[in-house]
Amino acid sequence: MSLLNLLSPLLQPLARHIDPETAHDGAIRALEHLPLPAPKRDDPRLGVSAFGLSFPNPVGLAAGFDKNARVPDALLRLGFGFVEVGGVTPQPQPGNDKPRVFRLAEDMAVINRYGLNSEGVEAVAARLSARPRKGILGINLGANKLSEDRIADYVTLLERLGSFADFVTLNISSPNTPGLRDLQGRAFLDELLSRVLEARARLGLTTRILLKIAPDIDDLQLDDIVALARQHAIDGMIVSNTTIARPQTLRSAHAGETGGLSGKPLFRPSTIVLAKTYQRVEGAFPLIGVGGIASGEDAVAKLAAGASLLQLYSALVYRGPVLIDEIKTAVLAAMAREGVTSVSALTGRNAGVWAELDA
Numbered sequence: 001m002s003l004l005n006l007l008s009p010l011l012q013p014l015a016r017h018i019d020p021e022t023a024h025d026g027a028i029r030a031l032e033h034l035p036l037p038a039p040k041r042d043d044p045r046l047g048v049s050a051f052g053l054s055f056p057n058p059v060g061l062a063a064g065f066d067k068n069a070r071v072p073d074a075l076l077r078l079g080f081g082f083v084e085v086g087g088v089t090p091q092p093q094p095g096n097d098k099p100r101v102f103r104l105a106e107d108m109a110v111i112n113r114y115g116l117n118s119e120g121v122e123a124v125a126a127r128l129s130a131r132p133r134k135g136i137l138g139i140n141l142g143a144n145k146l147s148e149d150r151i152a153d154y155v156t157l158l159e160r161l162g163s164f165a166d167f168v169t170l171n172i173s174s175p176n177t178p179g180l181r182d183l184q185g186r187a188f189l190d191e192l193l194s195r196v197l198e199a200r201a202r203l204g205l206t207t208r209i210l211l212k213i214a215p216d217i218d219d220l221q222l223d224d225i226v227a228l229a230r231q232h233a234i235d236g237m238i239v240s241n242t243t244i245a246r247p248q249t250l251r252s253a254h255a256g257e258t259g260g261l262s263g264k265p266l267f268r269p270s271t272i273v274l275a276k277t278y279q280r281v282e283g284a285f286p287l288i289g290v291g292g293i294a295s296g297e298d299a300v301a302k303l304a305a306g307a308s309l310l311q312l313y314s315a316l317v318y319r320g321p322v323l324i325d326e327i328k329t330a331v332l333a334a335m336a337r338e339g340v341t342s343v344s345a346l347t348g349r350n351a352g353v354w355a356e357l358d359a
Helices: 003-015 020-033 072-077 121-129 150-164 180-184 186-203 219-231 264-281 296-305 314-319 322-338 351-355
Strands: 048-050 053-055 059-061 082-088 101-104 109-112 136-141 167-171 208-213 236-239 260-263 287-290 309-312
Touching: 020 072, 020 101, 059 322, 072 082, 082 121, 082 167, 109 264, 109 314, 121 136, 121 150, 136 150, 150 167, 150 180, 150 186, 167 186, 180 186, 186 208, 186 219, 208 219, 219 264, 236 264, 260 264, 260 314, 264 287, 264 296, 264 314, 264 351, 287 296, 296 309, 296 322, 296 351, 309 314, 309 322, 314 322
Parallel strands: 059 082, 059 309, 082 136, 136 167, 167 208, 208 236, 236 287, 287 309
Antiparallel strands: 048 053, 101 109, 109 260
């Protein structure tokens, strides 16, 4: 058990009384300086093969926590099977005005409108170039707010960062950069995938290309997105980003803030979109399920809806790193119940049920 796991019950209540962005920055600084031991070796049954990579376990950290790649290796030592840093933009940008992140404690949720605040590609490249290549690392790529050619931004980022990453994620679904979700439209997405994949081939990179989509899309939009993803033979998709929807069940005082909602209320809608994506992909590539995972039970349900791998972030605000081991234990228990010997055997078992649900 890591030092952060031991301290989590003491630190979590204290952190909730601090401004969320200040608490987040403090967590990054702590991870930079705490002497974290290596995690215990994962049970071999938790291993997952996806995108041509071998993951020690299916539990990953979603983008947004380590935006500037300051602590990827410390995060891996917490027991994650992989870590995604970013989103990174080509040029530095401050993001939106503060306050821009809000805890919805009663709902186990978070609303953020950071606006892709980033130190820029050169700062991230400098850190990653000095990093020994170990553990599976993804980099989330985003476009600058004032960019005149947003597709060119993704190409620039791949050119500069692709060699440091096992996979890169084309983030076209952040709700906090005006117009970014327009890239999910058929014409824009077709050009984006064409130019990025051409750049990968030109550079001779083996970096996997993933696409991250929003939960706020209808079935026709999803049809187009998956059709293009399959046509271009990308390596996978991440489902999903935060939502601009506001469920009527929200009880917290900050429920009316603008921005992307993440955390427990996102679980149901994101899992429904995941299942629908799984059905449309038809095994052409794996999916990473993200959105609202707050327990081991949630993680198992996300696998059953179609995920090969998982990502979490917001639940760590409320549960702390103990959630990582809880999920691993729950996945192993589910494998025992189902009489299977691999995580992949759990994937998609209930996709048909989830796909028929109402968000």
